[in-house]
Amino acid sequence: MGPPSPAGAGAVDATDGVRVKVSNRYVEIKNGIFELTLSNPDGIVTGVRYNGVDNLMEILNKEDNRGYWDLVWNPPGQKTGIFDVIKGTEFRIIYHDENQAEVSFTRNWDPSLEGKAVPLNIDKRFIVLRGSSGFYTYGIYEHKEGWPDFGLGETRVAFKLRKDKFHYMALADNRQRIMPMPDDRLPPRGQPLAYPEAVLLVDPINPDLRGEVDDKYQYSCEDQCNNVHGWMSFDPPIGFWQITPSDEFRTGGPLKQNLTSHVGPTTLAMFLSAHYAGDDLSPVFTNGEYWKKVHGPVFMYLNSSWDGSDPTMLWEDAKVQMMIEKESWPYSFALSEDFQKTEQRGCISGRLLVRDRYIDDEDLYASGAYVGLALPGEVGSWQRECKGYQFWCRADVDGSFYIRSIVTGNYNLYAWVPGFIGDYRLDATLTIASGDDIYLGDLVYEPPRDGPTMWEIGVPDRSAAEFYVPDPNPNYINRLYINHPDRFRQYGLWERYAELYPDSDLVYTIGQSDYSTDWFYAQVNRKVDDNTYQPTTWQIKFTLDSVSPGSTYKFRVALASSARAELQVFFNDQNRGVPHFATGLIGRDNAIARHGIHGLYWLFNINVDSAWLVQGMNTIYLKQPRNQSPFQGLMYDYLRLEGPCGC
Structure with a gap:
């Protein structure tokens, strides 16, 4: 893991081992850098103690409205989604030694819950590593054969931070700013606009924001760029960052747009949503089909600085940590058997060319092409695919591509090439087995073309x-x-x-x-x-x-x-x-x-x-x-x- 913070994490001992304390109501995990408190057996993040601050979570909120997994689901025939904060009913320590702790909060479904709870077994996991300034979380969702049909509209992890401290939000080098307070969105400080998410700030607490519009959708991001975002406190200077090291568990491909951070202060890890797509991106499970998927792990990174005068210092460090996390993927320390490690996965490579005789007599390099694997389907179906894993890369200038760390299974290979219309699909189902390194050679995409x-x-x-x-x-x-x-x-x-x-x-x-x-x-x-x-x-x-x-x-x-x-x-x-x-x-x-x-x-x-x-x-x-x-x-x-x- 990288260093805990740009200038040290304050008066802590980063060499401390990982300790776990379990009581009737809470599970506390600490490693000398920070302390994570989870409700027992719900598995809600009720507290994060770091750098002299007792709790980075919003202490004015009820404990189950601070850091939580949630989903929106609907039974057959019901249009309106049911919002469900996922609370575990059983707590287990999966593993604990001085270098690592992984804990589990499970909620299992049985027929007595039909119509009352989403028909899924859900296992929420949290991981703390020695010397690591942050915690990981991931979830395993399972729908068994014979269980009721249902639709899944959204699932994510949400964190509500302290509004008295976290005022500066960053999503990208050119998308960061001092944000309004949540109170600014309520009348009379805020005036609702054409839909509830958009509010005109008529009398904000910070007068510099008067006359601006706040809307969480203004901070959306394509998944291909949605790797790190979060909030900074200036007093003391602390960053709270949500890092997503891989897109493999997110639906709809690299261009799918999702929410990131927004006024709250809230930060989100979106796994599945219909945003910018509609019902096409809301999976429906019918005929008792079996489905199992791992969402995450994602990393909640904490950093701090002795000098709070330059907020970009924390942002730059968060970007470095994001690259460390990406290079560490797939994580070797996540212990669920359902999360495949590097040696269990496969790779695929080749070169994509474009043939358009009205442009050039020779095949062209598919420079910068998006090349990916998704569940088998029709040409272009990857952008509506929402049940499996997807693995994407950008081709080199000569059209060469190499996709690493692919979860085993059956896929189609899809592509599209900026500068050309339409979609490519290799007319074969590819089976990826553990250890595979498949070379496909030259593939040729012929974009739609009938004349000059x-x-x-x-x-x-x-x-x-x-x-x-x-x-x-x-x-x-x-x-x-x-x-x-x-x-x-x-x-x-x-x-x-x-x-x-x-x-x-x-x-x-x-x-x-x-x-x-x-x-x-x-x-x-x-x-x-x-x-x-x-x-x-x-x-x-x-x-x-x-x-x-x-x-x-x-x-x-x-x-x-x-x-x-x-x-x-x-x-x-x-x-x-x-x-x-x-x-x-x-x-x-x-x-x-x-x-x-x-x-x-x-x-x-x-x-x-x-x-x-x-x-x-x-x-x-x-x-x-x-x-x-x-x-x-x-x-x-x-x-x-x-x-x-x-x-």
């Missing part, structure tokens, strides 16, 4: 970030995101569309318009009044010197997001009774309301009869007809018109 590019809008990268993201309404800003690469995280940007286009909708002219300034980041409804929204129809205008009669063109539309929306496409006739193409109602990712620049990815390949086109000026109409709310809408990733083959 006549024009294109955007960049195929599964994000709408390259399009026009407006400045926020000055009455609803988060100052963190002013002049920030993530400017899309500001509140209320959807309302800016109606201000830019008060009477008519967006018109984009190929060869004249610039997608970075002329293509709004989201196709949203136009607000007419407080309760009325008008659907919008965007236009793409382009000129054809000639039309090849009796041939088929191809219009490819890649969506970065859809929120209870529909895309209808008309070619040169927006008044025909039936659109030339329609998706039907798709998507529940809520990325517009939740300040995401993407949700789930959709690709539509539309055959265009040459009879729909004309020589000269053509117009494609893109209509989003669903208009019950301001948050229904689409984000585009990329649009391309291809000519007929050989034209």
